[in-house]
Amino acid sequence: MLRRLKRYVLSGWKRFTRNYTYAFHSFRCDTRMIRFGKFPSSSAPELTRTQRMFIEWNAERLQISYADSLERYLASWRLLPQGHRGMDYREFCVLSQAIFNVFCNDNPSEIYDAYKLHAQLHMLRFLSYNKQNRLENAVLEGLLKRDFISILDYGCGLAHESFSLAESLKEMGARVMLVLVDIPTLRKDFLIWMSKKLPLPMEFIDCDRNTPYPTLPSCDVCIATEVFEHTHDPVRVFRNINEALAIGGYLIANIGDHVEEYFHVTPDLACLRAQVESCGYTRVAPSVFRKQERHAIH
Numbered sequence: 211m212l213r214r215l216k217r218y219v220l221s222g223w224k225r226f227t228r229n230y231t232y233a234f235h236s237f238r239c240d241t242r243m244i245r246f247g248k249f250p251s252s253s254a255p256e257l258t259r260t261q262r263m264f265i266e267w268n269a270e271r272l273q274i275s276y277a278d279s280l281e282r283y284l285a286s287w288r289l290l291p292q293g294h295r296g297m298d299y300r301e302f303c304v305l306s307q308a309i310f311n312v313f314c315n316d317n318p319s320e321i322y323d324a325y326k327l328h329a330q331l332h333m334l335r336f337l338s339y340n341k342q343n344r345l346e347n348a349v350l351e352g353l354l355k356r357d358f359i360s361i362l363d364y365g366c367g368l369a370h371e372s373f374s375l376a377e378s379l380k381e382m383g384a385r386v387m388l389v390l391v392d393i394p395t396l397r398k399d400f401l402i403w404m405s406k407k408l409p410l411p412m413e414f415i416d417c418d419r420n421t422p423y424p425t426l427p428s429c430d431v432c433i434a435t436e437v438f439e440h441t442h443d444p445v446r447v448f449r450n451i452n453e454a455l456a457i458g459g460y461l462i463a464n465i466g467d468h469v470e471e472y473f474h475v476t477p478d479l480a481c482l483r484a485q486v487e488s489c490g491y492t493r494v495a496p497s498v499f500r501k502q503e504r505h506a507i508h
């Protein structure tokens with residue numbers, strides 16, 4: 211743990227000193243620009259539907275006009291090259307996490323507070339994603355044989371992929387239900403608002419300090435992307451998912467090892483891979499696994 215922390219701080223410090231001059235000067239320049247209402251001319255993003263919905267939700271939340279909400283979002287985006295999607299924003303997140311480590315870090319007893327503390331930072335990053343449903347049409351058609359399809363998204367972020375999958379299935383005539391599982395932060399309010407707006411039936415299940423591994427309702431597809439490495443017990447998360455997932459159902463997940471960094475509390479996922487294999491899952495596409503007949507978990 212100590213070695214990991216030392217390596218993390220050292221690598222963060224190296225990155226920070228490399229970018230220090232740029233960060234310092236651009237920050238000073240940007241704060242002056244904010245004061246005078248001028249922004250650097252870096253290009254505005256072409257907005258995705260999730261971004262447009264966020265701007266609408268934020269306008270309602272703050273009781274301001276859509277135009278003002280849009281301007282606030284773009285002003286924040288334009289402060290750094292490639293906005294919240296770029297490397298500079300990532301560096302800013304890394305630095306903020308290191309600075310606010312004083313209040314809470316990613317150890318098992320503090321990690322839920324840390325996610326809440328950095329919620330807005332993460333939300334802007336997630337808003338810059340444009341992920342879509344990755345299941346092929348043949349798989350979707352197979353799923354349509356079920357009367358009702360339940361999609362569970364574990365560690366959902368902004369649930370890009372599960373919303374997209376649910377909408378594709380709905381367009382094909384299916385009855386769908388979304389179950390989003392995550393640490394409750396400001397994102398939860400937005401996701402509830404968004405599901406009502408679309409509309410898509412949705413239930414949100416909280417993971418928190420008191421219930422870190424909630425029991426999951428049964429589902430036909432489980433999306434668990436970029437989340438196992440964030441949990442202190444990925445095998446336990448997988449066992450819960452496996453219990454919930456119907457036979458013949460699909461698990462969309464990346465289970466390769468991850469780089470060691472803040473919030474990647476279990477970067478080595480070898481135990482998880484062994485568990486997935488011993489439960490008889492077959493890989494049907496990169497990051498897509500199909501659950502076969504029932505296997506006992508050892």
Ligand SMILES: C[S@@+](CC[C@H](N)C(=O)[O-])C[C@H]1O[C@@H](n2cnc3c(N)ncnc32)[C@H](O)[C@@H]1O
Nearest residue numbers: 365366367368391392393417435436437440441
């Ligand atoms: C890197 S993001 C991935 C978000 C989304 N799955 C995606 O692929 O865009 C990790 C997500 O896992 C959530 N998360 C982290 N630890 C968790 C835990 N112990 N239980 C449930 N969710 C967790 C975070 O709040 C965040 O939404």
